[in-house]
Amino acid sequence: MAEFRLPPNSRISKDGKVHKAPADAMNVRAFTVYRYDPDSKEGPRYDRFELDLEETGPMVLDALIRIKTIADPSLTFRRSCREGICGSCSMNMNGRNGLACTTPIEDLKGDIRITPLPHMDVIKDLVPDFTHFFAQYAAIKPWLQTVTPAPAGRERLQSPDDRAKLDGLYECILCACCSSSCPSYWWNSDRFLGPAILLQAYRWLADSRDEMKGERLDALEDPFRLYRCHTIMNCANVCPKGLNPAKAIAETKKMLVERAL
Secondary structure, eight states: OOOOBOOTTOOOBSOOOEEOOOTTOSSEEEEEEEEOOTTSSOOOEEEEEEEEGGGSOSBHHHHHHHHHHHTOTTOOOOOSOSSSSSOTTEEEETTEEEETTTOBGGGSOSSEEEEOSTTSBEEETTEEOOHHHHHHHHHTOOSOOOSSOOOTTSOOOOOHHHHHTTTTTTTOOOOOTTGGGOHHHHHHTTTOOHHHHHHHHHHHHTOTTOOOHHHHHHHHOSTTTTTTOOOOOHHHHHOTTOOOHHHHHHHHHHHHHHHHO
16 A cells, blocks of 8 residues: 655654553553654654553554553544544554544554555644545535425425435545545546545435536546546445445446436
8 A cells, every 4th residue: 555645855764762561561562653743853753652452442543542641642643533433533554544443453463553544645643634635525516406496394305215325425424545545546636536525426416306417427527537446446445434436436437428328
C-alpha cells in the first residue's frame, strides 16, 4: 500500500523516541506511530510506544488514547464516536486502512505500525487533510434535487422496493478508507473523484425521488471523474462498513451506457 504524502523536502528521521512499558508489565505490545509536527523544525519520525495490554482497552483507538494519556500528550489524532459511525479515526494500521475504534489489537500481528491514511497530505501526526476530499463531495451536490413541488402536508414517498435500492449506499460514513486505498485515486486525485465520492454520487442516482439524474450523469461523464476506476476492488476490501464502491461505480457506468442507447 502506498505511503501518505511526506511534507515537501523531508524524509522520515531515524531518531524516533522510545517509550518503554513498566518493568513489571506482563502483556506488552509495541506500537510504532508516525509523528509529524509542522510547527516544529523537525522532520517526520516514528516513535515507539510499549503498552501493557492488561491496562489498555481492546481496540487500536484505546491504545492511542492510552499513549496520549500516559506517554505523550502531544500525539494528535481524530476520534469521536468510538462506535464505527463517524469515520473520524480512519488511519492505516499494519498496512491496511480502517477505523481505529473498530480494529481489535489482537487482530494485528507483531508490532503495530500506525500511519495516516495513504497518499494524503498530513496536517499533524495521524491527522490527514480532508479539504480536497470534502470539496469533491460537495461537487456532486449530495442532497435531494427536485423540480416538482413537495407534496402538501407530507414527505416525498418511496415504495419499499425503491427504498431497498439505497441499501449499501447510504451507510457510507466518508472515512476515506476506500479512496485512500485506490491507486487510481493516488495518481489522479486532482480529477478522479474516487470510490467514496462516486458511491455517494450513485446514492442519489439510485434515489427514486431525485429528479436531476440527467444533470448528475452529465457531471460524471468525463474521462477522469468516473472512468479512472479499474475495478481492482481495494475499496470494497477495506471499507469498514462492508460497502462496495466498485459496484456503485459500475452501476453508474451502466446508466450512462443505457442513456446513450
